[in-house]
């Protein structure tokens with residue numbers, strides 16, 4: 001059956017399209033109250049989420065994440081004690097070791113996924129939310145927003161933590177292994193990053209951008 | 215309930231800011247300047263190319279050693295699978311299972327499922343779009359966990375550098391394995407999930423694929 005769209009429907013500003021199945025949805029029809037998250041009625045993808053007071057919360061969490069990420073990078077992740085000889089592994093030291101072992105591509109990949117990209121992600125969240133909170137438009141908003149979207153899948157803090165746990169087990173028969181302060185840093189960072197990505201809502205951020213001064 | 219796809223009205227959602235735009239009238243989003251497309255351009259070709267590259271590297275990733283240990287007991291080469299076997303035989307069954315799922319099951323599941331999804335949208339299958347959409351969402355979630363072994367090798371190589379006892383060096387397999395993970399993540403991102411529903415909605419083909 002051919003569908004003939006009503007002419008006024010196409011320009012309804014309240015309409016949104018599902019990102020995964022392209023279904024046109026009127027938000028009021030998708031959820032009972034505008035404060036709740038809404039899922040696509042056809043494919044179940046998240047249309048938008050509840051974002052009450054999210055700017056302040058997002059900024060606070062991003063600042064906490066920044067501190068945790070600095071701790072996670074400054075201190076050793078794991079230390080090894082072999083016959084009185086102590087060896088530390090920091091993220092940067094690990095990447096450097098891979099580089100020396102003639103694996104520059106893998107070294108860069110590890111450094112990027114555990115350190116550089118999380119820095120980029122947290123930095124852009126702060127860049128976007130701090131001026132908005134004071135009613136000003138951040139410089140290069142669209143570009144930074146796209147960088148944040150692009151960076152997100154490549155930050156692999158939680159996978160790195162699992163990697164540390166597996167290494168601890170594999171090393172246990174060789175020597176005394178001690179989890180370093182960075183391990184705790186990474187674990188907390190994982191939780192904070194998960195919290196940030198669960199409250200950040202693109203539509204709400206852009207709404208705030210539209211309301212802010214040039 | 216009648217369902218209307220945005221593309222049927224010539225509308226596309228801006229991937230950056232979520233506003234609806236008409237790419238035919240305004241190629242760039244009027245709010246944020248992002249280029250609008252009804253569908254990701256060339257998603258099938260790009261996804262296939264990346265997927266095939268991942269398939270090609272899958273064999274060396276699993277057959278070549280990911281690390282080489284030199285110890286008092288002589289040199290020893292470890293592949294992905296022998297690492298799992300080692301964990302299993304040393305009694306860490308849960309961890310062996312975790313590593314097996316992340317390093318063996320997930321990459322294979324991802325490559326096979328994405329192949330299936332690509333074939334299904336190319337053949338314009340109409341059945342079970344919801345299951346396929348859910349499968350795609352699942353693939354996006356699990357891909358990153360395959361980086362596990364790359365991180366494990368990195369940490370072992372950094373810590374085990376005691377000349378008198380043992381040294382561990384990365385093997386060529388770790389490079390191939392990392393490439394498989396990256397390529398299959400890129401292939402998944404290049405895939406266009408809306409194509410799954412296009413076959414169902416019977417949207418005019420020419421409008422969808424300019």
Ligand SMILES: [Zn+2]
Pocket residue numbers: 018019020021022023040041042043044045
């Ligand atoms: Zn949908």
Ligand SMILES: [Zn+2]
Pocket residue numbers: 228229230231232233243244245246247248
């Ligand atoms: Zn836009």
